[in-house]
Amino acid sequence: MKKILENSWSGMVRLCRAEPDELAGWLEPGSGRLPLCFLLLVLGSGVYGFSVGLWRDPLMGLYVGLKFPLIVLITALCNAAINGMLAQLLGTGLGFRQSFTAVMISFALLSVILGSLSPLALFLWFNLPPMGSEGTQLAHNTLLLFHVALIAAAGVGANVRFFSLLRRVCGAVKAIQVLAAWLVLNMIVGCQVSWNMRPFVGSPGLPVHFLREHPFDGTFYENIFTVFLRQII
Amino acid sequence: MNIDERDKMDEKQKLSETAGLMPLVEALLKRPGELVNLVREGRGSRATSILFWLAMACFLIYGAIMGGFSGHPQWLAAAVKVAVGMLLAALLCYPSLFIFSCLSGADIRPGQAGSLLVGAMALVAILLLGFVPVAFIFTCSTNSVSFMGFIHLMIWLVSFAIGTRYLVQGLRALSARKPNLIVVWCFILLLTMVQMSTTLRPIVGRSPHFLSAEKKFFLVHWGETADADIKAN
Numbered sequence: 001m002k003k004i005l006e007n008s009w010s011g012m013v014r015l016c017r018a019e020p021d022e023l024a025g026w027l028e029p030g031s032g033r034l035p036l037c038f039l040l041l042v043l044g045s046g047v048y049g050f051s052v053g054l055w056r057d058p059l060m061g062l063y064v065g066l067k068f069p070l071i072v073l074i075t076a077l078c079n080a081a082i083n084g085m086l087a088q089l090l091g092t093g094l095g096f097r098q099s100f101t102a103v104m105i106s107f108a109l110l111s112v113i114l115g116s117l118s119p120l121a122l123f124l125w126f127n128l129p130p131m132g133s134e135g136t137q138l139a140h141n142t143l144l145l146f147h148v149a150l151i152a153a154a155g156v157g158a159n160v161r162f163f164s165l166l167r168r169v170c171g172a173v174k175a176i177q178v179l180a181a182w183l184v185l186n187m188i189v190g191c192q193v194s195w196n197m198r199p200f201v202g203s204p205g206l207p208v209h210f211l212r213e214h215p216f217d218g219t220f221y222e223n224i225f226t227v228f229l230r231q232i233i
Numbered sequence: 234m235n236i237d238e239r240d241k242m243d244e245k246q247k248l249s250e251t252a253g254l255m256p257l258v259e260a261l262l263k264r265p266g267e268l269v270n271l272v273r274e275g276r277g278s279r280a281t282s283i284l285f286w287l288a289m290a291c292f293l294i295y296g297a298i299m300g301g302f303s304g305h306p307q308w309l310a311a312a313v314k315v316a317v318g319m320l321l322a323a324l325l326c327y328p329s330l331f332i333f334s335c336l337s338g339a340d341i342r343p344g345q346a347g348s349l350l351v352g353a354m355a356l357v358a359i360l361l362l363g364f365v366p367v368a369f370i371f372t373c374s375t376n377s378v379s380f381m382g383f384i385h386l387m388i389w390l391v392s393f394a395i396g397t398r399y400l401v402q403g404l405r406a407l408s409a410r411k412p413n414l415i416v417v418w419c420f421i422l423l424l425t426m427v428q429m430s431t432t433l434r435p436i437v438g439r440s441p442h443f444l445s446a447e448k449k450f451f452l453v454h455w456g457e458t459a460d461a462d463i464k465a466n
Contacts, residue, residue: 016332016335017335017336017339017340018336018338019338116333117329120325120326120421123325123425126432127428127432127448129448157414
């Protein structure tokens with residue numbers, strides 16, 4: 001057990017340092033780093049998810065702590081095939097397994113960054129007006145903005161570090177192409193999966209649920225389009 | 234003095250693992266590189282512990298001066314709040330400091346990150362102690378809470394800017410290639426500290442309660458305090 005913990009810890013530190021030569025070794029078949037990425041992803045995004053839902057209710061915190069890693073994993077699995085194909089089409093030399101490991105590395109990095117920022121998210125929770133008080137709506141909106149900004153910043157940070165790995169593996173031009181392709185795909189699928197698995201912060205007027213009543217009713221993009229039309233017309 | 238004599242003198246001045254309080258303070262102010270070397274070589278635990286208690290003592294003294302604006306019993310409450318608040322802010326930001334340090338490429342252990350953080354906080358605290366007479370003169374000269382708050386904020390910002398330079402220098406010595414990330418982290422620490430000052434309010438002003446139950450964002454609190462002062466005048 002102690003050895004597993006030590007290996008996980010040193011793996012996490014290496015992941016954060018993102019030395020391209022070191023991480024390139026993680027993509028080799030039999031490197032055995034996929035379980036570590038999985039573990040870091042579940043722990044980091046789970047702890048962060050808990051801090052997101054806690055303001056609405058501790059039970060909501062627990063739900064979001066479970067849902068957050070699920071979203072990331074479902075997104076990675078849904079795109080595994082197409083990401084692998086794109087990587088091969090773009091001539092990066094990465095196979096299906098390597099592409100999946102690479103995406104998991106970037107998600108694990110994102111989760112570690114978010115996990116390390118969880119104490120600050122908890123501090124924000126502590127400072128917000130509680131649910132049911134006069135400032136409930138303000139607190140809800142502040143939380144939404146804060147977490148969107150935090151996830152965006154962590155995402156940029158993780159992908160900048162991840163880019164150095166791709167550049168080492170397949171050169172700068174192909175690295176830009178494959179990273180852009182993966183980012184677009186992961187964003188499209190990730191937004192939809194998040195939509196299906198809402199709520200996260202939890203609307204003050206709705207009861208606490210693991211999922212909304214009809215989670216597969218409608219899409220994120222339809223909703224954005226409707227809101228857009230409503231603003232114009 | 235020839236070069237050999239100067240080398241001998243430097244050798245004498247070189248910070249040892251068992252250095253006492255004054256040599257550590259001197260090193261922190263004049264030769265921070267020596268303290269960084271102690272931390273890098275893993276011999277800084279004793280120095281870290283001394284600097285921690287020094288920082289706490291300095292924060293207590295500065296806090297007492299802050300509380301002196303409102304008189305007894307606020308000087309005691311403010312002293313405790315400043316010391317505890319700084320400790321809590323540092324603890325909340327410590328996980329992200331370690332992850333950001335790794336992301337910036339530093340070859341660092343959690344204990345070393347903690348030692349550098351304590352060193353930086355100690356430098357901030359020593360500088361605050363140096364500003365005590367200045368703060369005291371203003372404390373005796375004004376009745377405006379917002380003006381006094383502004384003076385403390387300026388003193389704090391100057392001390393913070395100088396103190397965190399030690400942290401950046403330390404991480405550079407531990408092979409951090411991207412110190413910009415640490416600058417981002419310093420900004421996060423600064424935000425946490427100013428929010429902490431609002432969470433633990435009143436520190437400068439007067440209140441029948443030790444802590445305020447109302448949750449507020451620091452900018453809202455500052456705006457309301459300034460507004461009340463303007464109306465009172």
